[in-house]
Amino acid sequence: MDLAGAKGQGILASWVLTIIRALEKQSGLLRDDILGAAQLDGERLQQGSNRYSQQEVTQLWVCARKLAHNPAFGLCVAQEVKPASFHVVGHLMACSVTLLRALERLARYCRLLSDATTARLVSRGELITLEFLYDLDKNPPVAQSYDTVLASILHLLREISGDRIDPHSVNLRYSDTALDPAFEAFFSCPIAYGAAQECLTFNRADLERPILAADEELANLLEAVAREQLELRMQDRLPLRVRDALVAQFTDGAPSKAKTAQMLHMSERTMLRRLKEQGETYSGVLNQLREELAFQYLRQGHLSLGEIAERLGFSDYWAFSRAFKRWTGKTPGRHAKGAE
Numbered sequence: 001m002d003l004a005g006a007k008g009q010g011i012l013a014s015w016v017l018t019i020i021r022a023l024e025k026q027s028g029l030l031r032d033d034i035l036g037a038a039q040l041d042g043e044r045l046q047q048g049s050n051r052y053s054q055q056e057v058t059q060l061w062v063c064a065r066k067l068a069h070n071p072a073f074g075l076c077v078a079q080e081v082k083p084a085s086f087h088v089v090g091h092l093m094a095c096s097v098t099l100l101r102a103l104e105r106l107a108r109y110c111r112l113l114s115d116a117t118t119a120r121l122v123s124r125g126e127l128i129t130l131e132f133l134y135d136l137d138k139n140p141p142v143a144q145s146y147d148t149v150l151a152s153i154l155h156l157l158r159e160i161s162g163d164r165i166d167p168h169s170v171n172l173r174y175s176d177t178a179l180d181p182a183f184e185a186f187f188s189c190p191i192a193y194g195a196a197q198e199c200l201t202f203n204r205a206d207l208e209r210p211i212l213a214a215d216e217e218l219a220n221l222l223e224a225v226a227r228e229q230l231e232l233r234m235q236d237r238l239p240l241r242v243r244d245a246l247v248a249q250f251t252d253g254a255p256s257k258a259k260t261a262q263m264l265h266m267s268e269r270t271m272l273r274r275l276k277e278q279g280e281t282y283s284g285v286l287n288q289l290r291e292e293l294a295f296q297y298l299r300q301g302h303l304s305l306g307e308i309a310e311r312l313g314f315s316d317y318w319a320f321s322r323a324f325k326r327w328t329g330k331t332p333g334r335h336a337k338g339a340e
Contacts, residue, residue: 010051011114013044018085018152019060020045022076027067038063048087049229054116061142072182074148078155086113086156088226094160095219100207102160103130105219106153109226111234111244118244122251127168128207131199133247133293146198147172147179151186154200161211168203171195197296227265238264239280242271243289250313257282291327294320298335305332 023034035042038060044050064073083090089109093102103121107130110119118133130153150170157165166188172179174193184191234241245263249255260282261268275281290312297308309320324332 010053011057012048012087012112013050013052014048014085014087014090015113016040016052016057016060017045017048018080018082019057019064019077022073022080023060023064023068025080026064026070026073026076029067034060034063034067037067048084057145058142061144065142065144072180074144074151075182075186077148078151078186081152081155081159083156083160085152088222088229089113090156092219092222092226093156094213095215095222096160096211097214097216097219098208098210099157099161099165099202100128100204102157102211103128103207105223105226106130107248109230111240112226112230115233118247120247120251123204126204127201128204129199129201131197133197143174147183150198150200151183154187160213161209162213163209165202165206168201170201171197171199173198231265236278238271238274238278239285242275242280242282242285246286246289246313250311252313254313254315255286287323287327290323294324294327294332298332308332 020031020034023029024031027034029037032042038056040052040056040060044052068076070076083094086093086106089106089112092105092109096102096105100121107119107121110117110132116134120131120133122129122131132149150172154165154167169189170187170191172191172193172195179191230241241264242260245260246255248263249259257268257272261271264271266274272282275285293312294308297303297311303311305320306317309317312320314320314323321331321333324330324335328335
């Protein structure tokens with residue numbers, strides 16, 4: 001999942017290999033030729049858990065655009081996706097008892113796929129939305145990455161369920177340019193452009209159908225591996241882990257220190273102490289996250305102020321308005337009008 005950007009961040013080699021396999025079929029070139037053109041180290045492909053930098057993956061996408069001659073190349077990548085493409089997370093998803101359980105695990109361990117990506121599930125009645133949030137201000141990937149990731153996740157859900165699962169809707173940040181018509185045929189649902197963020201929305205009934213080949217006993221073993229890998233990778237990045245736990249709680253209202261610590265498998269006191277050791281506080285991480293997301297949602301202009309307040313876990317609009325005024329000196333309504 002080639003969505004990463006900050007220092008030390010990286011993308012799984014198993015995902016890079018999936019892109020290369022698609023490019024081999026599209027271009028007719030040998031793997032070594034593609035690696036040479038993209039200036040990538042092929043040795044890292046020998047281990048799926050190895051990582052490539054965002055810059056390296058961007059080089060690969062630039063080569064893909066030149067060599068594939070296919071505006072729908074992202075779909076070619078999606079068709080190559082197997083559980084192994086997402087390493088332990090993909091295998092964990094494949095063993096899950098339902099697609100909903102698979103997506104819950106994808107959201108929980110998303111940082112193993114990309115160091116700069118957070119995912120969360122939002123339930124609204126009979127609809128469930130998988131949303132993605134990115135830490136990509138300085139080094140964003142090529143635009144094609146976004147739709148490729150959504151298509152790849154959908155393909156994997158179809159693969160592990162053995163069913164033609166179609167989303168209820170797809171949201172993309174693209175403002176003017178529609179995707180190639182092949183994408184609309186692939187997704188088989190309305191695609192909204194210029195949205196606040198990338199997301200896939202499904203009917204709950206489709207996600208709650210049982211997966212016939214599910215093995216929760218094996219899934220529990222794989223989950224232990226995924227949890228250990230995540231804790232190891234994030235051991236010196238507790239503020240980032242707290243941030244992800246907060247994002248997951250926003251869908252249920254205001255987050256809490258106790259719930260956050262529980263999600264991180266540590267006591268509340270230990271979490272606060274370790275945050276302090278890394279120069280952060282719980283309230284500081286929470287406020288910074290809310291402020292960043294508030295500006296992102298306001299820039300997009302597709303959500304009401306009440307909806308933004310709900311997405312950020314505030315009890316109501318007025319609580320959000322008071323917090324926003326502390327950050328900026330303005331109410332969110334005045335800020336939105338000033339940006340028009």
